[in-house]
Amino acid sequence: AxxxxxxxxxxxxxxxxxxxxxxxxxxxxxxxxxxxxxxxxxxxxxxxxxxxxxxxxxxxxxxxxxxxxxxxxxxxxxxxxxxxxxxxxxxxxxxxxxxxxxxxxxxxxxxxxxxxxxxxxxxxxxxxxxxxxxxxxxxxxxxxxxxxxxxxxxxxxxxxxPEILDADLAPFCLQLAVWGARRPEDLPWLDLPPKAHLAVAREQLAGLGAIEPGTEELLPTPLGRQLVKLPLPPRLACLLLRAREHGYGALAACVASLLDDRDPLPLADASLALRLDRFCAPGDGHGAFRRLRQWAERMARLADIPTGNGSDASGASLLRTARQQLPHLGEVVALAYPERVALRSGENNGMAQYLMRNGKAAVLPLTDSLARQDMLAVAAVDAGTRGRIRLAAALEQDVLEKLFRSEITESEDLNVSQEGQVNARRRRRLGALLLDDAPLPRPDGDACALALCAFIRDQGLRVLPWDEPTRQWLARVRLLHQTWGDPWPDLSDTWLLDELENWLAPHLGTCTDLRQLSAARLADALRCLLPYP
The missing domain is CATH 3.40.50.300 (P-loop containing nucleotide triphosphate hydrolases)
Known part of the structure; x- marks a missing residue:
């Protein structure tokens, strides 16, 4: 012992x-x-x-x-x-x-x-x-x-x-889909796969385009049927096929070979480029690299990836071509792990803080060669609330814009300051990432009116420009309603707050600041609620 x-x-x-x-x-x-x-x-x-x-x-x-x-x-x-x-x-x-x-x-x-x-x-x-x-x-x-x-x-x-209780089920679910097993839960399992693992597998495969989205059934797409032919996890197989279309197939084969196994060159630094540079260097006899290079060559052949030399479909030609394509490493990693594209958000306790597209936070020591990069394509990160980035590559925003153009959303966001001033900004997002945030000089009038109504509802009617004649008028109408009921309207605070969009918003006009609403315009808006001229 x-x-x-x-x-x-x-x-x-x-x-x-x-x-x-x-x-x-x-x-x-x-x-x-x-x-x-x-x-x-x-x-x-x-x-x-x-x-x-x-x-x-x-x-x-x-x-x-x-x-x-x-x-x-x-x-x-x-x-x-x-x-x-x-x-x-x-x-x-x-x-x-x-x-x-x-x-x-x-x-x-x-x-x-x-x-x-x-x-x-x-x-x-x-x-x-x-x-x-x-x-x-x-x-x-x-x-x-x-x-x-x-x-x-x-x-x-x-x-x-049993391994099925703890494994990533995405490769398994893709195989089931191609075999024709549409609902894994209905199969006679010795150990039923966890529902959460199946849900994540469906989401990942749908995101890769390997199965049809929006359905509980596993319906393979033509791409999904291609992916199962490659002896790789779905995301790395997808990387090979998509990178081949972009012209970086040789580099993708080397990246997939490295990422398919444990890190063959453990370093304190997270730079995948450092490892690829060594991987592709001629004459490096590192034992683990020899096997991984052979694996990269095999994958290149299986995926019909050209290597830049028609007479040599693998070997030295593959490594030379991959080395020439190294400037595109960030793009290749982002193709494999689109949900892990990350933006730098600050520094704290010796760590660079990053936010990934999937909303998860990640950190990198400030001593790392990548820690000053504004944007990263992350290949490996520890699990947890704030995982440490283990493997990543630098990524330029113009490359990200090219890769995910159809997935970037644009919105005009309005917020109101404590003084009642509407601030309008045009924001572009990719998942949880805020790519661009610019002020709008002339926000939409209807949107401003709705934002001001929400502000008034949150702060209360006291923020409106009441004068004494309007207060007295409101009190008389409320008394008539309490005494006679209809047709005199219920102008209680609760009703006025609930119906702001109906009685006040049309009178706000082009107001971008609540201070632009005069007491006279407020009185006009209230009088329009009466059933008589």
């Missing part, structure tokens, strides 16, 4: 080194993620027997590197494989008779409120722990060392939580 998270990885390295000195055979260690694998590998450096080779095993490795970890050890050699949960059930590693289990796994959790997924490190389930232990006894009696107290298992889940 270990005493805490800081002591776990040194303890695990100690156990692995001791087992390899004392026992025969190869060893498989289970860790939650790639960061922990690298940490334990560093701690094991120089501590393993001379006949032992160390191999990492996780999803981002190239097929060749995964094959090397799985292959039987060479004659006279043993191996230590540091693996994520990928090695629980899907792979068989020859010669393993020793298992060391940290008891942790990393699982994706989708938040329908933000539309984002986040990775959480959680305890393995009891069933998962048994499955891991069984890897030690596949071919001969083995040993499993678990790095937790047996009493802790009372808090373990019996089974792993």
């Amino acid at each position: 270990h005493s805490g998270p800081q002591a776990l990885w040194p303890r695990m390295a100690d156990v692995i080194a001791a087992l390899m000195r004392q026992e025969s055979g190869s060893l498989l260690a289970f860790l939650p993620g790639t960061g922990e694998i690298r940490r334990v590998a560093e701690l094991l450096e120089g501590r393993l027997p001379a006949d032992t080779r160390l191999y990492p095993l996780y999803g981002m490795l190239s097929p060749q590197e995964q094959d090397a970890a799985i292959a039987p050890a060479a004659a006279g050699e043993r191996k230590v494989v540091l693996a994520t949960a990928i090695a629980e059930t899907s792979l068989t590693i020859e010669g393993i008779r020793l298992v060391v289990d940290a008891g942790l796994s990393r699982e994706s959790r989708f938040d329908p409120a933000s539309g984002l997924s986040r990775l959480e490190t959680v305890r393995v389930s009891l069933a998962g722990a048994r499955q891991r232990a069984g890897r030690a006894g596949r071919l001969e009696p083995g040993i499993c060392c678990r790095l937790w107290q047996q009493a802790e298992e009372h808090g373990f889940r019996p089974q792993q939580r």
